Amino acid sequence: MADFGGGDPEAFRKEVREWVEANFPAELKGRPNPMMREERAKPSEAQEAWRKAVGAKGWGTPTWPKQYGGGGLSSAEARVIQQEFGRAGAYNPIGGMGVMMFGPTLLEYGTEDQKLEHIPPICRGDVQWCQGFSEPGAGSDLAALQTRAEDKGDHFLINGQKIWTSGAQYADWCFCLVRTDTSKKHEGISFVLFTMHQPGVEVRPIKLIAGSSPFCETFFTDARAEKKNLVGPLNGGWTIAKRLLQHERGGLSGAGGGVGMGGRSLVDLAREYVGVDEQGRIADPDLRTRVVQHEIEGRSFQQTAVRAMLESKGNSGPSAATSIMKNAGTSWMQMRHELTLEIMGHQGLGWEGDAFKPEELGAVRGWLGGKAFTIYGGSQEVQSNIISKRILGLPDLTQHN
Amino acid sequence: MAVLNEEQSMLRDAAKSWTQEKSPVTAFRKMRDSGVDIGYDANAWNEMAEMGWAGVIIPEEYGGSAFGYLSMGLILEELGRTLTASPLIASGVGAASALVLGGSDAQKSEWLPKIADGSVVGALAVDEGPHHAPEKVALAATKSGSGYSLSGTKTFVIEGLAANLLVVSARTSGKPGDKDGITLFLVPADAKGVSRKRLALADSRGAANITFDKVEVGADAVLGAVDKGGDVLEKTLDRVRAALAAEMLGSANQAFETTLDYLKVRVQFGQVIGSFQALQHRAAKMFTDLELARSAVEAALQAIDADSPDVPELVSLSKAKMGDVFHLVSNEMVQMHGGIGMTDAHDAGFYLKRARAAEAAFGSQSYHRDRYARINGY
Numbered sequence: 001m002a003d004f005g006g007g008d009p010e011a012f013r014k015e016v017r018e019w020v021e022a023n024f025p026a027e028l029k030g031r032p033n034p035m036m037r038e039e040r041a042k043p044s045e046a047q048e049a050w051r052k053a054v055g056a057k058g059w060g061t062p063t064w065p066k067q068y069g070g071g072g073l074s075s076a077e078a079r080v081i082q083q084e085f086g087r088a089g090a091y092n093p094i095g096g097m098g099v100m101m102f103g104p105t106l107l108e109y110g111t112e113d114q115k116l117e118h119i120p121p122i123c124r125g126d127v128q129w130c131q132g133f134s135e136p137g138a139g140s141d142l143a144a145l146q147t148r149a150e151d152k153g154d155h156f157l158i159n160g161q162k163i164w165t166s167g168a169q170y171a172d173w174c175f176c177l178v179r180t181d182t183s184k185k186h187e188g189i190s191f192v193l194f195t196m197h198q199p200g201v202e203v204r205p206i207k208l209i210a211g212s213s214p215f216c217e218t219f220f221t222d223a224r225a226e227k228k229n230l231v232g233p234l235n236g237g238w239t240i241a242k243r244l245l246q247h248e249r250g251g252l253s254g255a256g257g258g259v260g261m262g263g264r265s266l267v268d269l270a271r272e273y274v275g276v277d278e279q280g281r282i283a284d285p286d287l288r289t290r291v292v293q294h295e296i297e298g299r300s301f302q303q304t305a306v307r308a309m310l311e312s313k314g315n316s317g318p319s320a321a322t323s324i325m326k327n328a329g330t331s332w333m334q335m336r337h338e339l340t341l342e343i344m345g346h347q348g349l350g351w352e353g354d355a356f357k358p359e360e361l362g363a364v365r366g367w368l369g370g371k372a373f374t375i376y377g378g379s380q381e382v383q384s385n386i387i388s389k390r391i392l393g394l395p396d397l398t399q400h401n
Numbered sequence: 402m403a404v405l406n407e408e409q410s411m412l413r414d415a416a417k418s419w420t421q422e423k424s425p426v427t428a429f430r431k432m433r434d435s436g437v438d439i440g441y442d443a444n445a446w447n448e449m450a451e452m453g454w455a456g457v458i459i460p461e462e463y464g465g466s467a468f469g470y471l472s473m474g475l476i477l478e479e480l481g482r483t484l485t486a487s488p489l490i491a492s493g494v495g496a497a498s499a500l501v502l503g504g505s506d507a508q509k510s511e512w513l514p515k516i517a518d519g520s521v522v523g524a525l526a527v528d529e530g531p532h533h534a535p536e537k538v539a540l541a542a543t544k545s546g547s548g549y550s551l552s553g554t555k556t557f558v559i560e561g562l563a564a565n566l567l568v569v570s571a572r573t574s575g576k577p578g579d580k581d582g583i584t585l586f587l588v589p590a591d592a593k594g595v596s597r598k599r600l601a602l603a604d605s606r607g608a609a610n611i612t613f614d615k616v617e618v619g620a621d622a623v624l625g626a627v628d629k630g631g632d633v634l635e636k637t638l639d640r641v642r643a644a645l646a647a648e649m650l651g652s653a654n655q656a657f658e659t660t661l662d663y664l665k666v667r668v669q670f671g672q673v674i675g676s677f678q679a680l681q682h683r684a685a686k687m688f689t690d691l692e693l694a695r696s697a698v699e700a701a702l703q704a705i706d707a708d709s710p711d712v713p714e715l716v717s718l719s720k721a722k723m724g725d726v727f728h729l730v731s732n733e734m735v736q737m738h739g740g741i742g743m744t745d746a747h748d749a750g751f752y753l754k755r756a757r758a759a760e761a762a763f764g765s766q767s768y769h770r771d772r773y774a775r776i777n778g779y
Contacts, residue, residue, distance in 0.1 A: 281779060394681050
């Protein structure tokens with residue numbers, strides 16, 4: 001049963017609906033979240049007003065504890081908020097890596113002082129976070145990371161390079177894995193927080209195959225992290241990192257909000273670009289079969305997300321099962337891009353120019369950008385290793401002659 | 402696993418302990434080796450009926466427990482794990498659903514209590530060729546006196562040899578392929594003019610071709626409305642398909658677990674073969690697919706219990722997805738077992754053969770993908 005904390009679910013729905021009506025600026029109706037855009041313009045007055053209103057309510061992070069600025073609500077109430085926002089054509093203005101990954105991890109592992117300092121600005125959307133994990137030599141083998149943190153008494157000095165720091169050019173703070181002991185691999189890693197607004201931090205966007213630059217390289221030269229911003233014990237960062245990656249996978253699989261790419265369905269696109277036969281079926285039978293297969297796959301994925309949610313009544317957070325969802329969800333989304341491109345034919349291969357509709361230009365960029373889905377957040381192959389070892393109990397390979 | 406209520410948990414636990422103790426795969430092997438023509442062990446079926454399993458979807462007023470289709474699915478999943486052969490789907494789901502959905506009070510009173518206690522075995526006589534095609538009905542029912550005369554042939558009738566009662570789809574108007582013009586009849590299997598030929602199939606389960614030669618039945622043998630049997634038939638078939646998908650879910654999960662156990666003990670190149678990444682990643686893929694298939698199967702059964710309007714598409718979704726996954730897992734079971742998996746002494750072959758028979762029954766993956774697309778307007 002849904003938990004409405006003993007309250008009346010319909011009363012709560014009415015409260016949310018009335019609040020949204022009173023606070024959501026009409027001019028933003030149906031508009032995408034500005035944070036989802038890769039090239040960010042300065043937010044408009046209405047966008048700022050909406051962010052502040054939702055932030056003050058704690059409804060952008062509805063299930064987080066109230067004492068840190070969250071909504072303090074049950075997951076059933078959070079769904080009501082999501083539904084009512086959707087109904088009004090309103091986006092949730094509170095998001096980003098602070099909400100998706102760092103916040104839940106800090107709530108679990110942070111000290112009371114750390115939570116009081118860092119969680120409320122995330123709930124208000126005042127501070128954006130970026131993730132300093134991957135390095136040029138530490139991709140799938142993340143624990144091979146080399147960025148050093150040197151103990152200077154009340155602070156650490158950080159030197160090294162991170163890569164694939166999504167949104168680093170917009171970030172205020174970084175949660176970062178650093179090496180504090182070179183004699184051990186996993187047990188020599190610590191989890192530290194520091195501001196991006198300091199002289200020792202340099203950010204360079206990376207141009208990708210899709211032409212855009214959502215990711216950066218980030219260089220640290222004597223950057224400073226205060227000791228009070230060490231999360232967990234010294235050299236105990238790997239455990240926290242693994243937990244954070246589970247939150248990341250949960251988010252990347254689309255399991256949180258259900259898979260979906262917005263825009264028109266493949267069937268609609270196929271009707272327009274491929275046409276239908278006299279019985280109303282997609283005219284290319286081979287394509288039709290693959291579209292059905294894809295729809296069935298997507299639906300069973302959604303059913304699994306619902307089932308996982310109902311089964312995890314205790315809300316113990318993501319588990320190793322997120323690896324299943326990450327693999328299934330990301331391959332599904334990639335296939336959707338592939339099919340979209342195929343359905344549009346040559347018209348789906350336009351790079352720029354007015355010969356192509358925005359939707360068509362978006363298809364090719366989305367297809368290319370989507371190739372990252374099965375690489376980041378732990379590649380498809382790393383997830384398969386996690387499933388085989390942690391869920392299925394299959395052993396590691398031992399050395400042999 | 403779906404969130405279960407107390408009675409469902411008890412039912413599942415009972416089914417689990419009974420199949421593990423009384424009906425392991427060795428019991429299926431024994432049944433196959435005995436060559437019993439009905440394709441199941443009659444004593445085991447009696448025990449199942451005594452536990453009330455044949456009446457799980459039958460209303461209490463007709464001797465059932467009315468626990469519903471998810472509950473039936475839980476039992477079938479356990480039976481599927483050990484490949485337990487029984488007429489539970491054909492009778493307790495197929496014939497029972499047809500009667501519950503379309504039967505008159507008199508028909509229900511006459512047949513449902515007997516189906517619920519297992520003393521009557523019902524079966525659906527629907528298909529007339531090598532592929533499932535419930536609208537391609539040529540078997541003709543023509544007016545004869547106050548009743549009808551049935552002539553034609555039904556193929557691959559599941560539990561057709563064991564059945565006492567046949568639910569027969571017949572054409573009373575139109576031509577094969579038309580949905581209208583199909584009428585359902587209740588025909589006792591010992592009626593004059595009914596002849597049955599046992600089909601020995603690869604999966605060793607019960608099946609028969611049945612010929613109807615001027616079989617005379619009364620007007621009271623009509624189940625539902627004349628010419629309008631297609632709707633009840635389709636709803637009945639959806640219940641059977643979902644039930645079969647639940648059985649397949651159990652079989653596929655057991656096939657996977659047996660294979661996984663083997664990967665952890667078989668040593669080659671000085672390693673257990675489960676340490677090889679080439680096999681680990683295939684195991685991870687199967688596990689992921691099995692989880693998705695479980696969601697699809699449970700959602701279909703729950704939709705039937707809720708009498709939801711999207712039952713047809715959710716059922717086609719589940720049968721297609723489950724068929725694909727059982728297909729994959731049964732192939733991998735043999736491949737990963739290597740030579741031992743090719744031997745008759747090993748169980749892998751049983752799961753492989755059962756997979757293909759279950760995939761083909763009541764609509765293959767391609768049938769249900771096509772149906773899913775048509776339901777959704779493309």
